[in-house]
Structures are given as C-alpha cells and as structure tokens.
Amino acid sequence: xxxxxxxxxxxxxxxxxxxxxxxxxxxxxxxxxxxxxxxxxxxxxxxxxxxxxxxxxxxxxxxxxxxxxxxxxxxxxxxxxxxxxxxxxxxxxxxxxxxxxxxxxxxxxxxxxxxxxxxxxxxxxxxxxxxxxxxxxxxx
Numbered sequence: 001x002x003x004x005x006x007x008x009x010x011x012x013x014x015x016x017x018x019x020x021x022x023x024x025x026x027x028x029x030x031x032x033x034x035x036x037x038x039x040x041x042x043x044x045x046x047x048x049x050x051x052x053x054x055x056x057x058x059x060x061x062x063x064x065x066x067x068x069x070x071x072x073x074x075x076x077x078x079x080x081x082x083x084x085x086x087x088x089x090x091x092x093x094x095x096x097x098x099x100x101x102x103x104x105x106x107x108x109x110x111x112x113x114x115x116x117x118x119x120x121x122x123x124x125x126x127x128x129x130x131x132x133x134x135x136x137x138x139x140x
Contacts, residue, residue: 002111004103006118009092012133017097018069018089024061031125081106
C-alpha cells in the first residue's frame with residue numbers, strides 16, 4: 001500500500017482549523033472553495049463530493065476524534081481496493097496550526113494522481129482556512 005503525506009502550516013488557531021477540517025458534512029466545501037463545488041451527505045457517514053472538473057467521489061467517515069483533532073475517511077468506489085485518508089490539526093505556536101494530511105491507498109498506481117491533487121489542494125486549503133480566521137484576528 002502506498003502513502004502520500006503532506007504537512008503545512010496555517011495562519012489560524014487549531015480550534016478554528018479543526019472546526020472546518022473536522023466537519024465531515026461541509027468541511028471540504030469550507031476548506032477547498034473552488035476545488036469542491038458541492039458536498040452533501042447521502043447517509044450519516046457517507047458524503048458525495050463534486051469537484052470543479054466534474055469528478056464525483058463518495059467517501060465514508062471512518063473515525064472522528066475531537067480531542068485529537070483528527071478525522072479519517074475512505075474513498076468508496078470500484079476503482080480502489082483500499083483507501084484511508086486522515087487529517088489532523090496540531091498547534092504550531094501562537095495562532096498557527098500544522099495540518100497533517102495522509103492518504104493511504106491501493107492500488108499503488110493511484111498515488112501519483114493523489115499526490116498531484118493533494119499538492120494542488122494544499123495551498124487552497126491553507127489560504128481558505130487562514131482567510132476564515134482573518135476577520136477574527138483583525139477584531140483583536
């Protein structure tokens with residue numbers, strides 16, 4: 001099984017980052033505006049995402065740990081044998097956070113596409129979450 005790991009710092013407090021990242025129902029639309037154009041729950045633990053390019057993906061919630069600020073989900077589809085994705089938010093000092101995003105998948109051939117998608121999405125996530133926190137920081 002292959003893994004793709006991305007880590008980046010966000011200029012926002014961990015609780016603010018977690019409020020979006022940990023929201024299984026609407027988090028992708030909040031963290032990836034313009035990349036994710038629709039996110040809806042089909043069942044309490046299954047969501048359907050529509051990407052800007054028209055790609056549709058279904059994902060199942062596997063675990064959500066409020067205390068650890070960690071959420072885990074898996075891609076549901078015939079093209080994958082196994083998929084496990086997690087995002088975890090850590091304090092990075094002051095009003096900053098570190099987001100650790102891990103994607104484990106089979107078949108291994110999917111990791112090239114996933115790495116590219118994660119690399120393209122990371123700056124969008126980083127900017128969206130910092131922008132969501134900016135109005136609050138400016139009121140201080």
